[in-house]
Amino acid sequence: MWPFLKKQPTKNGNTKTQIELNQDKSFDQTEGNQSTDDYHKAIGKMSAFFAHEIRNPLTSIIGFTQVLERDDTVKGDPNVSNYISIIKDEAVKMELLIQELLSLSNTHLHQDNLSIIDVKLSINKVIRLFEMNQSFDNVSFSAQTTDETYITGNETRFERVLTNMFNNSIEAFENNKGKIDITLTKNEDYVYINISDNGPGIAEEHIDQIFFPFYTTKDEGTGIGLPICKAIIETLNGTLEIKNHQKQTGTHVIMRLPASKHTYYRN
Secondary structure (H helix, E strand, O other): OEEEEEEEEOOOOOEEEEEEEEOOHHHOHHHOHHHHHHHHHHHHHHHHHHHHHHHHHHHHHHHHHHHHHOOHHHHOOHHHHHHHHHHHHHHHHHHHHHHHHHHHHHOOOOOOOEEEEEHHHHHHHHHHHHHOOHHHOOEEEEEEOOOOOEEEEEHHHHHHHHHHHHHHHHHHOHHHOEEEEEEEEEOOOEEEEEEEEOOOOOOHHHHOOOOOOOOOOOOOOOOOHHHHHHHHHHHOOOEEEEEEOOOOOOEEEEEEEEOOOOOOOOO
């Protein structure tokens, strides 16, 4: 699926931009790294376009709602004050979406703030954050990890991938109740992270589409989370695969990342 931006003149003399998503076999990602790079660049350009076009008016909306919140007339009317608060909250949500779009646009260009990541430490850290949230009291985590397992990357982004994987599992659980198993292994060259859950799994008609940007089956989903995760892992020269279990229900996530032989970052 490829994005194309087409600018066309309108009757009143302005210009409109039409965005098309096209499934073109000539750009099949299986044909090699060049096709994959071109695909990511095209998605990045479209994401940057959306972010730029939305951010400018959105900044004005947020700014004026902040001004209205300080207005004595608004403060004196609870209904109006509540409406202004809702507008601001929804605008902030849109701002977060823009940040996601920019992440999708920029992730392939560079990796900043690199460090040596203790993978076991990061896994345990993210698990603790979920366990501290009372909303996830019915979710159990089981982690089998290996000591002295390191990769080179951006720690914040890496932990963001873990968080996204756990969230996806939990959102699929019925009544937020289920189990997530994490296994961390390594060999001389690679670190392997396997994440399995006992949820319903992914419908077969969707499994091949989950990494396409903006593709989602969730009512409030954006379809950006998994493509960003894949982009982050690929920037680390790793691979990310998601599939259904063969003999049981649930989803299986497989991450493979180059192992770091150092315990501190060497630029």
